[in-house]
Amino acid sequence: MRKLQREGIWNTAISYAGILIGYVNTILLFPNFLDEAEVGLTRLLLTISVMYAQFSALGFVNMSTRYFPYFRDKAKQHNGFLFLLLSIPVLGFAVATGVYLLLKPLVVTYYVAKSPLILEYYYYIIPLALFTLLYNMFTSYLRSLYKTIVSSFVQDFLLRILTTLLIAVYALGVMDFRQFVLLYVILNSAGAMGLFFYTIWLKQFYLRPTLAGLRIVPMREMLYYGFFTFLGNLSTTIITTVDQVMISSYSLSANGVYTTAFFMTSAILVPARSILKIASPQVADFWKDSDMAGMAKLYRHVTMVNLIVGLLLFIGIWANIDNLFSFMPETYRAGKYVVLFLSIARIVDLATSLNGVILATSEKYRWDLGFNIVLAALTIGTNWYFIPRYGINGAAFASMLSYIFMNVTRLFFVQFIYRIQPFSWAAAQVVVIAAVALGVSYLVPFLQNVFIDMVLRSLLIIAIYGSLSIGLKIYPEMNDWLRKVIYGLTGWRL
Numbered sequence: 001m002r003k004l005q006r007e008g009i010w011n012t013a014i015s016y017a018g019i020l021i022g023y024v025n026t027i028l029l030f031p032n033f034l035d036e037a038e039v040g041l042t043r044l045l046l047t048i049s050v051m052y053a054q055f056s057a058l059g060f061v062n063m064s065t066r067y068f069p070y071f072r073d074k075a076k077q078h079n080g081f082l083f084l085l086l087s088i089p090v091l092g093f094a095v096a097t098g099v100y101l102l103l104k105p106l107v108v109t110y111y112v113a114k115s116p117l118i119l120e121y122y123y124y125i126i127p128l129a130l131f132t133l134l135y136n137m138f139t140s141y142l143r144s145l146y147k148t149i150v151s152s153f154v155q156d157f158l159l160r161i162l163t164t165l166l167i168a169v170y171a172l173g174v175m176d177f178r179q180f181v182l183l184y185v186i187l188n189s190a191g192a193m194g195l196f197f198y199t200i201w202l203k204q205f206y207l208r209p210t211l212a213g214l215r216i217v218p219m220r221e222m223l224y225y226g227f228f229t230f231l232g233n234l235s236t237t238i239i240t241t242v243d244q245v246m247i248s249s250y251s252l253s254a255n256g257v258y259t260t261a262f263f264m265t266s267a268i269l270v271p272a273r274s275i276l277k278i279a280s281p282q283v284a285d286f287w288k289d290s291d292m293a294g295m296a297k298l299y300r301h302v303t304m305v306n307l308i309v310g311l312l313l314f315i316g317i318w319a320n321i322d323n324l325f326s327f328m329p330e331t332y333r334a335g336k337y338v339v340l341f342l343s344i345a346r347i348v349d350l351a352t353s354l355n356g357v358i359l360a361t362s363e364k365y366r367w368d369l370g371f372n373i374v375l376a377a378l379t380i381g382t383n384w385y386f387i388p389r390y391g392i393n394g395a396a397f398a399s400m401l402s403y404i405f406m407n408v409t410r411l412f413f414v415q416f417i418y419r420i421q422p423f424s425w426a427a428a429q430v431v432v433i434a435a436v437a438l439g440v441s442y443l444v445p446f447l448q449n450v451f452i453d454m455v456l457r458s459l460l461i462i463a464i465y466g467s468l469s470i471g472l473k474i475y476p477e478m479n480d481w482l483r484k485v486i487y488g489l490t491g492w493r494l
Contacts, residue, residue: 014149015270018156021164026263029167031256031328038177039256040248041117042184045125047244049188052100052129053136054237056093059230060085061140063222066361068144068281069288070216080210086137088226093133097126115252120178124185131189138195144281145204154194162187228369229360235372239379239402243395246383250391253331258392261335261342264324268313268346272306272353279354284361296420299354303422304430304475306350311434312465314343316458319441323454334392341396345403352407353422355414364417371413375406426474433474437464 030039054061064085071081104122111118139151166187170180199205244262248255279302286295317324318340325333359368379402386394415421441461447453469475 014152015156015273016267018160019267019270021157021160022263022266025160025163025167026260027324027327029164029171031260031332033167033171034177034256036253036256036331037115037117037251039260040115040252040254040258041121041256042181043259044118044244044248044252044255045121045128045181045185046188047241048125049128049132051237051241051245052096052125053093053133054233055099056096056129056133057089057136057230057233058092059226059228059233060089061136061233062229062360063226064137064140064144066225066284067222068141069284072144074204076210078204078206080206080208082141082205083207084222085141086134086207089133089137093130096129100126110249114250115248117252118248121181124181128185128189131192134192135195138192138199141204142195142199143278145202146278146281147202147204148278150198151195154191158194159188159191162190225365228366232360232365232369232372235369235376238376239372239406242379243383243387243399246387247392247395250387254392257332257335258338258395260328260332261338261392261396264317264335264339265342265346267317268310268343269349270309270313272302272310272350275302275305276354276357280357280361283354283357287361292418292420295358295418299358299420299422300424301477303351303353304424304426304477306353307347307427307430308469308475310347310350311430312462314347315434315438315441315465316461318343319438319457319461320454323450323457326450337393338396341393341400345400348404348407351422351427352411355407355410355422358414358418358420359410362418367413368410371406371409375402375409378402378405429472429474430469433465433468433472436468437461440464 030042034042064081068078068081071078107122108119135155139155142148142151163184166180166183169175170177175183196205244255244259247258279298282298283295286292286298321336321339325336356368359365359371379398382398382401383395386398388394390397411421438461441457444457444460447456
């Protein structure tokens with residue numbers, strides 16, 4: 001648990017620093033130096049590359065979390081696990097690339113009428129997808145080694161700083177948009193190379209295959225697991241990307257507005273993503289040791305940390321939503337309720353925390369596939385219904401419904417099968433505290449100056465939320481942690 005807390009704190013700190021930079025890019029730079037269609041294009045390129053990489057991985061991203069504990073032995077170069085982890089996804093990428101090229105006529109038909117700009121950059125996606133795949137595989141491998149800080153730094157901080165510099169250079173007028181996109185693709189491909197060299201520096205780059213390693217876990221079992229997780233990842237990819245793909249077919253400009261609002265809610269998920277990087281391999285170790293008591297304790301701790309931080313971020317964003325949109329062109333205000341619907345989806349995701357990881361790494365992983373297939377169908381159906389009628393608000397509402405359904409279903413299934421669930425009365429208390437803090441912020445009139453208003457409104461929310469949370473001791477571990485921090489900084493014992 002101590003390692004989880006240490007790595008989680010570092011990952012969270014890096015991620016929030018990255019979020020601040022990301023907000024500068026998303027709210028100040030992208031909307032003011034690129035038009036909505038160009039913003040929509042840059043986001044769609046990344047979205048399609050993520051889909052492409054997931055198809056190529058053939059479920060092997062999850063393979064590391066589940067099976068690496070059985071292969072772990074540095075003296076034996078982890079029994080050739082890295083070779084296995086990389087080789088099959090690279091073959092999958094070759095197959096996926098063939099399919100991608102064959103599908104171009106269909107893609108042209110889908111986008112040519114209203115979003116032809118994407119077709120000009122169709123082939124840029126291939127190298128971007130390859131490096132996205134390699135980044136995912138190295139991240140998975142390093143996560144199994146409990147080495148997550150560098151991957152967080154590269155993805156959440158370094159690439160965003162470089163993006164800031166790239167947009168700044170573009171704003172000076174020294175390159176055209178096509179050159180900007182080319183450099184944008186190169187920049188977003190660089191993360192994989194960073195993790196490659198980091199793995200070598202750790203002296204964990206063991207690419208030599210070994211036959212002895214295949215006797216540790218039968219290849220048939222791993223391929224069987226990979227097949228089911230591939231189908232599950234396929235469903236998850238559809239769930240998380242179909243909204244952008246469908247919106248873009250109507251208008252890249254609409255996708256630019258939608259994805260800007262989408263990113264504004266991404267700060268809410270930072271604690272979950274940071275902690276899950278360490279919690280996922282720990283869950284696998286609990287399964288290996290049949291330690292359900294440890295699993296249940298981790299489940300509750302992760303949920304409380306996620307809720308406390310996530311709800312504070314949500315009410316901070318929503319209380320300042322009009323201030324945030326004031327920094328962008330007026331057209332972006334159409335995304336206001338996209339922020340609300342997606343924020344609700346994020347909070348539900350945080351509240352149910354580890355249920356997906358617990359299920360995906362358990363012997364019942366096949367059920368997770370069933371849930372994902374149903375959810376993928378639901379996501380496509382709701383987006384197909386709501387987007388033509390309500391545009392980007394309809395897409396966000398469809399995503400909210402899908403995420404609520406997925407997480408509530410998994411929650412009850414894990415509770416029914418394993419008799420563990422993450423909630424306590426403290427979780428309900430923190431929701432009430434968040435509602436009180438948000439309600440009080442509405443009583444404060446706008447202070448005319450947007451910067452002063454944002455600072456004072458945010459400080460008020462933090463003061464109310466923090467004092468009630470600490471005073472009511474909704475999460476005693478947080479109080480203990482704060483005492484240690486205060487003692488370390490001041491020498492005072494509280």
